Amino acid sequence: NAGVTQTPKFRILKIGQSMTLQCTQDMNHNYMYWYRQDPGMGLKLIYYSVGAGITDKGEVPNGYNVSRSTTEDFPLRLELAAPSQTSVYFCASSYPGLAGTLGYEQYFGPGTRLTVT
Amino acid sequence: AQSVSQHNHHVILSEAASLELGCNYSYGGTVNLFWYVQYPGQHLQLLLKYFSGDPLVKGIKGFEAEFIKSKFSFNLRKPSVQWSDTAEYFCAVKVDSSYKLIFGSGTRLLVRP
Numbered sequence: 001n002a003g004v005t006q007t008p009k010f011r012i013l014k015i016g017q018s019m020t021l022q023c024t025q026d027m028n029h030n031y032m033y034w035y036r037q038d039p040g041m042g043l044k045l046i047y048y049s050v051g052a053g054i055t056d057k058g059e060v061p062n063g064y065n066v067s068r069s070t071t072e073d074f075p076l077r078l079e080l081a082a083p084s085q086t087s088v089y090f091c092a093s094s095y096p097g098l099a100g101t102l103g104y105e106q107y108f109g110p111g112t113r114l115t116v117t
Numbered sequence: 118a119q120s121v122s123q124h125n126h127h128v129i130l131s132e133a134a135s136l137e138l139g140c141n142y143s144y145g146g147t148v149n150l151f152w153y154v155q156y157p158g159q160h161l162q163l164l165l166k167y168f169s170g171d172p173l174v175k176g177i178k179g180f181e182a183e184f185i186k187s188k189f190s191f192n193l194r195k196p197s198v199q200w201s202d203t204a205e206y207f208c209a210v211k212v213d214s215s216y217k218l219i220f221g222s223g224t225r226l227l228v229r230p
Contacts, residue, residue, distance in 0.1 A: 108153075
């Protein structure tokens with residue numbers, strides 16, 4: 001299994017440009033997530049999805065959009081890039097956990113480093 | 118709102134020193150607890166996790182953590198660190214039936230050879 005893969009690894013955008021960050025997982029996980037990581041701030045959840053066709057906002061969704069047309073793919077769209085969106089973006093996936101338990105863990109992709117200037 | 122605090126932002130140790138990284142969370146209900154590690158230039162990997170049972174959990178590479186419910190803490194420990202443990206460490210909490218993880222701000226560990 002390749003696990004969680006993300007493309008591109010690096011990208012520089014000009015203010016106002018748009019782009020899509022790709023995320024694919026081959027573990028048949030129901031749940032997928034997008035985080036951004038800023039220095040000293042940990043990871044903040046942008047959007048998440050509990051299955052194909054179902055998405056919901058996380059802590060910091062403004063300026064982003066997502067879709068989940070298949071179990072494997074969960075792309076993140078930036079429509080009008082702003083300098084505040086300069087960050088490292090991580091995609092993750094997980095199983096929902098066994099019935100009657102709360103337990104699961106998230107598997108992370110290698111990240112996309114985005115700079116908006 | 119639930120939150121996770123990691124009070125040590127930067128830690129510098131010499132090889133063979135003992136390590137303890139603090140993690141406290143604010144939530145009174147049932148929690149699952151995790152420690153993730155991010156080596157330089159790499160993605161996050163799970164070090165260890167607590168779901169239930171024995172509050173002392175052992176993870177990979179000689180790491181362990183103890184869940185103390187009365188203190189809302191899940192501190193990470195290692196008796197003797199190595200240069201290869203240089204990384205950023207994140208504590209994370211999953212509450213009740215939520216799908217989401219709440220991450221702390223991370224602790225950067227530098228181990229000097």
